Amino acid sequence: MVIRGLAFTAMVSIMTTVGIIFILGEESFHFFSQVSIKEFFFTTTWAPLFEPRLFGIWPLINGTLIIAIGAIIFALPIGLGIAIYSSEYATGWWQKILKPVLEVLAGIPSVVYGFFALTEVTPFLTRIFPQIEVFNALSASIVIAIMILPTIASICDDSLRAIPKAVRDGAYALGTRKSEVTLSIVVPAALSGILASFILAFSRAIGETMAVTLAAGATPQLTLNPLVGVQAMTAYIAQVSLGDVPHGTVEYQSIFAVGLVLFVMTLAMNLLSQYIVRRFARKYE
Amino acid sequence: MNPVESPASAAKPNLFQNKRTLRLVKERVFFGIIFASTLLALGFLFYLLFSIFHQGWDHLSVDFFTNFPSRFPAKAGFKSAIYGTVWLGGLTLIFSVFFGVGAALYLQEMSPRNRFTSWIEISISTLAGVPSIIYGMLGLGIFVRFLDLGRSVLAGALTLSLLIIPVIIIASREALKSVPDSVRMASYALGASKWQTVRDHVLPSAIPGVATGVILSMARAMGEAAPLILLGALTYVAFIPGSPMDSFTAMPIQIFNWASRPQEAFHDLASTGIIVLLGFLMICNSAAIFIRSRWGKRL
Numbered sequence: 001m002v003i004r005g006l007a008f009t010a011m012v013s014i015m016t017t018v019g020i021i022f023i024l025g026e027e028s029f030h031f032f033s034q035v036s037i038k039e040f041f042f043t044t045t046w047a048p049l050f051e052p053r054l055f056g057i058w059p060l061i062n063g064t065l066i067i068a069i070g071a072i073i074f075a076l077p078i079g080l081g082i083a084i085y086s087s088e089y090a091t092g093w094w095q096k097i098l099k100p101v102l103e104v105l106a107g108i109p110s111v112v113y114g115f116f117a118l119t120e121v122t123p124f125l126t127r128i129f130p131q132i133e134v135f136n137a138l139s140a141s142i143v144i145a146i147m148i149l150p151t152i153a154s155i156c157d158d159s160l161r162a163i164p165k166a167v168r169d170g171a172y173a174l175g176t177r178k179s180e181v182t183l184s185i186v187v188p189a190a191l192s193g194i195l196a197s198f199i200l201a202f203s204r205a206i207g208e209t210m211a212v213t214l215a216a217g218a219t220p221q222l223t224l225n226p227l228v229g230v231q232a233m234t235a236y237i238a239q240v241s242l243g244d245v246p247h248g249t250v251e252y253q254s255i256f257a258v259g260l261v262l263f264v265m266t267l268a269m270n271l272l273s274q275y276i277v278r279r280f281a282r283k284y285e
Numbered sequence: 286m287n288p289v290e291s292p293a294s295a296a297k298p299n300l301f302q303n304k305r306t307l308r309l310v311k312e313r314v315f316f317g318i319i320f321a322s323t324l325l326a327l328g329f330l331f332y333l334l335f336s337i338f339h340q341g342w343d344h345l346s347v348d349f350f351t352n353f354p355s356r357f358p359a360k361a362g363f364k365s366a367i368y369g370t371v372w373l374g375g376l377t378l379i380f381s382v383f384f385g386v387g388a389a390l391y392l393q394e395m396s397p398r399n400r401f402t403s404w405i406e407i408s409i410s411t412l413a414g415v416p417s418i419i420y421g422m423l424g425l426g427i428f429v430r431f432l433d434l435g436r437s438v439l440a441g442a443l444t445l446s447l448l449i450i451p452v453i454i455i456a457s458r459e460a461l462k463s464v465p466d467s468v469r470m471a472s473y474a475l476g477a478s479k480w481q482t483v484r485d486h487v488l489p490s491a492i493p494g495v496a497t498g499v500i501l502s503m504a505r506a507m508g509e510a511a512p513l514i515l516l517g518a519l520t521y522v523a524f525i526p527g528s529p530m531d532s533f534t535a536m537p538i539q540i541f542n543w544a545s546r547p548q549e550a551f552h553d554l555a556s557t558g559i560i561v562l563l564g565f566l567m568i569c570n571s572a573a574i575f576i577r578s579r580w581g582k583r584l
Contacts, residue, residue, distance in 0.1 A: 016423070081318060118552075207417070266414060
């Protein structure tokens with residue numbers, strides 16, 4: 001009896017997964033009965049709120065990717081640097097408190113980062129790039145980089161620590177210095193974990209909503225310029241739901257189609273990261 | 286002594302010395318880079334907190350806590366958002382502890398190894414990586430439309446519960462895993478059933494770890510704005526929810542609303558709201574740290 005009850009609570013996870021796929025699939029099905037899949041994936045203008053309505057998703061994917069790639073470019077070297085510092089160099093109490101303090105960055109809600117991007121990062125960037133727009137992809141990239149730093153630093157740190165001391169001692173015995181041991185022995189040995197952290201952080205950056213909605217703007221366009229406003233997939237979904245669009249219209253259904261693309265992208269990233277950990281993790285016995 | 290050897294032995298230490306200096310410099314530069322990246326991250330954290338406190342501290346008054354939101358920045362307050370978050374938090378806590386800890390107990394202690402449990406495990410690890418906005422769409426489809434709960438506190442709390450249940454399951458399973466088998470064996474030896482063992486011995490020993498996981502994921506849920514925006518939580522609410530079926534606003538949503546307005550005065554209000562929200566989350570996190578240090582070291 002009790003076991004049945006507990007099994008039911010465990011079933012909730014399966015029901016949630018099925019529910020997500022069903023809801024996204026059902027509304028997307030209605031969407032694609034009005035907008036052809038060909039238009040959705042093979043045209044390049046996204047203008048769902050004005051006549052003539054155009055649903056080519058590439059500007060939104062472009063917006064999401066430019067922000068996420070920018071965030072990774074900032075976050076990966078810094079996060080790896082922090083991980084190397086905290087696992088190989090820092091000692092004593094300083095090493096102990098470093099990780100929890102950095103975890104605070106991950107605990108700050110994303111709406112706070114969005115606000116920070118808007119009121120501090122963009123004004124700062126204006127001094128460097130006077131032509132920058134008020135809403136721009138770069139400021140969103142920078143705050144998302146800060147947001148995902150703890151993810152990267154923490155997973156890299158764990159995988160660096162997992163390299164046994166004997167491996168380092170072997171290198172030291174050959175007369176190498178600490179930086180040489182770290183860069184040419186320890187980091188390559190931990191590469192699978194580093195790669196996994198990178199992909200996981202990238203998937204977080206893709207799914208991030210509030211910071212991109214506040215800081216990156218609402219102008220879907222195909223561009224590689226990080227100084228202009230773009231619209232990410234998540235920002236579009238948030239914009240439509242803020243605008244009180246009636247149920248059953250094609251705009252309402254379009255957020256589910258965009259959500260489905262977002263879901264598939266993050267799912268692929270997460271599965272890839274799990275696969276890398278399983279496939280490439282070296283075992284030291 | 287040997288005239289042939291002397292030039293070579295004079296050159297050798299020199300060559301060695303050059304290489305040594307270069308390697309020393311490299312060592313220093315490398316350390317400088319990684320130390321600088323750590324300081325950069327810490328600097329960002331402190332600057333972020335400093336700038337928000339600097340902008341919002343002056344508005345932190347009793348009125349801010351007791352006024353409802355308003356079109357006029359001078360009169361606007363945070364009352365409905367605070368109450369909304371407390372309502373959401375209470376209901377989310379009930380649902381997510383019940384389902385999250387229940388599922389963790391089942392998977393870690395009770396379940397047979399079969400295809401059913403492996404499907405559950407696959408879906409948990411999948412759900413842990415799904416963006417929060419997707420949960421908002423799920424909540425919109427299931428709770429708001431299908432179950433017809435409307436834009437109520439209940440719909441919001443159920444959605445946030447689904448969001449954090451996978452995290453609670455993973456944390457609780459870790460806590461249950463760390464309970465030594467000798468505890469279970471001793472209980473079985475005295476004739477206790479499986480459920481009695483889990484209820485009276487394993488779960489109580491795992492409570493500190495479970496509570497830490499629950500509190501940390503609650504703190505995450507209370508900071509989420511995206512799923513609530515999807516559900517259509519209102520940004521202007523001039524009343525306090527009286528029942529789970531009332532509509533609501535929450536702290537992150539009110540902050541988002543103020544932040545997205547162009548006027549500077551509303552930005553000041555947003556910073557004050559952020560101070561209150563961060564204070565709230567800090568209390569949650571300190572509670573988790575306290576529980577871990579107070580009860581974490583038994584066994």
